[in-house]
Amino acid sequence: MKAGIIGLPSVGKTTIFNVLTQGKAAAGPAAGRRLEPNVGIVKVPDVRLDFLASKFNPEKTTYATVEFVDVQGLVRGKGQDMALAPLRSVDVLVHVVRAFQDESVAHSEGAVDPERDRRNLDYELMLSDIGSIEKRMERLEKDLKKLKNAAGEKELAYLQRAKAWLESEKPLREMEVSSDEKKLIKGFAFLSEKPMLYIVNVGEEEIDRLKHPEAHGTLSPNTEQTVVCGKLEAEMAELPDEELRTYLADYGLPESGAERLIRTTYRLLGLIAFFTVGEEECRAWTITRGTNAQHAAGVIHTDLADHFIRAEVCGYDDFVKHGSMHALKEKGLLRLEGKEYPVKDGDIMTIRHSG
Ligand SMILES: Nc1nc2c(ncn2[C@@H]2O[C@H](COP(=O)(O)OP(=O)(O)OP(=O)(O)O)[C@@H](O)[C@H]2O)c(=O)[nH]1
Ligand SMILES: [Mg+2]
Numbered sequence: 602m603k604a605g606i607i608g609l610p611s612v613g614k615t616t617i618f619n620v621l622t623q624g625k626a627a628a629g630p631a632a633g634r635r636l637e638p639n640v641g642i643v644k645v646p647d648v649r650l651d652f653l654a655s656k657f658n659p660e661k662t663t664y665a666t667v668e669f670v671d672v673q674g675l676v677r678g679k680g681q682d683m684a685l686a687p688l689r690s691v692d693v694l695v696h697v698v699r700a701f702q703d704e705s706v707a708h709s710e711g712a713v714d715p716e717r718d719r720r721n722l723d724y725e726l727m728l729s730d731i732g733s734i735e736k737r738m739e740r741l742e743k744d745l746k747k748l749k750n751a752a753g754e755k756e757l758a759y760l761q762r763a764k765a766w767l768e769s770e771k772p773l774r775e776m777e778v779s780s781d782e783k784k785l786i787k788g789f790a791f792l793s794e795k796p797m798l799y800i801v802n803v804g805e806e807e808i809d810r811l812k813h814p815e816a817h818g819t820l821s822p823n824t825e826q827t828v829v830c831g832k833l834e835a836e837m838a839e840l841p842d843e844e845l846r847t848y849l850a851d852y853g854l855p856e857s858g859a860e861r862l863i864r865t866t867y868r869l870l871g872l873i874a875f876f877t878v879g880e881e882e883c884r885a886w887t888i889t890r891g892t893n894a895q896h897a898a899g900v901i902h903t904d905l906a907d908h909f910i911r912a913e914v915c916g917y918d919d920f921v922k923h924g925s926m927h928a929l930k931e932k933g934l935l936r937l938e939g940k941e942y943p944v945k946d947g948d949i950m951t952i953r954h955s956g
Contacts, residue, residue: 602887603668604798604866605691609718610674610709612699613802613831615639618671620834621859626671638687639671645863645874647885649917649947653876654883656925663884665874667863669695676709677721685729689790693870694797695862696722701804701831715801726792727767733791734764756785767793774823796869799826800862805833811854814861825869829858873946876917877901878926888944895940898952908954912938917947 606614615628622641645665654662670691673684688694698715699708710718738760745753759782766776772793778786786794803810807830814828837845837857849857856864867873871890875897876883888897894914899906914936915929929935944950 602666602693602866602870602872603670603691604693604695605688606669606671606695606697607688607722608674608697609699609722610676611706612674612697612718613701614671614674614697616831616835617697617800617802617829617858617862618669620829620831620838621669621862623838638673641669641671643667643669643859643863645867645885645887646860647874649874650876650883650885652921653878653949657878657880657883659878659880659883661882661884663882665885665887667866674709675722675725677725682729682732685726685792688792688795691795693866694726694792694795695800695866696797697800697802700801700807702806703804719799723772723793724770727770727772730773730791730793731764731767733789734760734767737789738764755781759785763791772797772821775821796823797825798862798866798869799824801826801828802831803828805830808833808852811852811858815865823869825865827858827861827865829862834858873944875944875946875948875950877951878949890946892944893940894938894942894944894950894952897944897950898954901952904956905952905954908956909940910953910955912942913951913953914938914942914944915949916945917949920949 606618608614615626618624618639618641619626619628621643624639624641626639626641643666645667647664650662650664670687672687675684696719698718699713700715702713710721738757741753741757741760745757759778763773763776766773773791774794774796801810810828811830815826820826834857837848838859840848845857849855872887873890874885874887876885886897886900888900892900894912895906895909898909898912915926915934919929919934920926923929923932923934926935
């Protein structure tokens with residue numbers, strides 16, 4: 602999975618990127634003017650996989666990963682195409698919104714106003730999408746004049762609808778699309794269509810908000826929100842794990858901002874994990890909720906999907922309760938499931954295949 606971090610200049614994007622990736626990318630105003638984005642891979646923390654690894658003692662434990670891309674700050678109304686280009690390929694946008702007050706860090710809009718910034722950045726994405734749509738429509742209309750075809754007509758109808766939607770100042774992630782249209786637009790990579798996670802970057806004086814990070818009014822479709830304090834997180838990122846737990850406990854927080862952010866992203870995208878276990882490797886795999894056993898096998902290897910026979914499945918909780926695969930087998934709790942079985946979060950699977 603790939604996530605793109607966006608926001609106005611100097612809102613704390615790179616600070617948060619460093620926290621997530623335990624990276625050392627240069628932060629601060631001068632650093633923000635470079636064009637090359639920062640890219641880093643983050644391990645998805647999962648206590649269930651930790652536990653499985655403690656039981657199987659494998660040579661290798663492989664966590665699911667998320668790739669984060671941190672681009673330069675977007676300046677309102679400026680040509681953004683260069684800055685936006687690396688975001689076309691991401692699955693989710695993470696919009697860092699500044700809520701911290703700090704005289705020493707200039708705000709591109711003057712005063713701190715999270716709601717305004719949220720709106721303005723959405724406009725930038727929408728403007729970029731309108732641009733792409735107009736270009737695409739122009740080409741398509743020319744093609745259709747030469748050769749009428751049903752697929753082209755359908756696409757044109759979608760583009761016209763999307764354009765009108767954007768012109769009514771609403772992002773595409775709020776527009777309902779049919780499953781037919783979904784297939785049609787897969788290749789377009791419209792930015793305002795991507796699911797959006799808002800990260801409200803609060804100051805240290807507002808640390809109490811971290812206790813209810815997901816408390817919010819109504820959220821628009823395909824968005825989530827969480828709160829972090831970039832400064833505090835940066836301090837925490839320096840700590841070894843045990844000290845981090847004590848530090849969090851001192852503040853009365855159940856988890857770090859990095860953990861919360863990844864968890865919220867999973868929820869936003871409807872992602873779940875299943876596990877494969879053994880002496881060689883214990884591993885977490887990411888799928889969307891509702892994926893069937895055959896497609897899940899394909900995430901491991903396309904051959905496994907092609908030659909799929911059955912999946913041997915047990916739930917994570919059953920494994921914890923009974924302690925070993927052997928015990929589960931004896932109790933008849935290892936189930937054999939077919940291609941269509943919808944994989945559940947935490948399932949431990951062995952794929953049986955031919956060839
Ligand atoms: N007080 C305070 N300062 C912060 C916080 N988060 C980031 N900063 C500071 O804000 C400045 C900008 O941070 P960056 O992480 O570089 O911001 P950015 O969004 O990556 O900026 P650009 O890449 O230039 O757009 C730095 O001096 C940070 O130390 C915070 O939570 N509180
Ligand atoms: Mg930056």
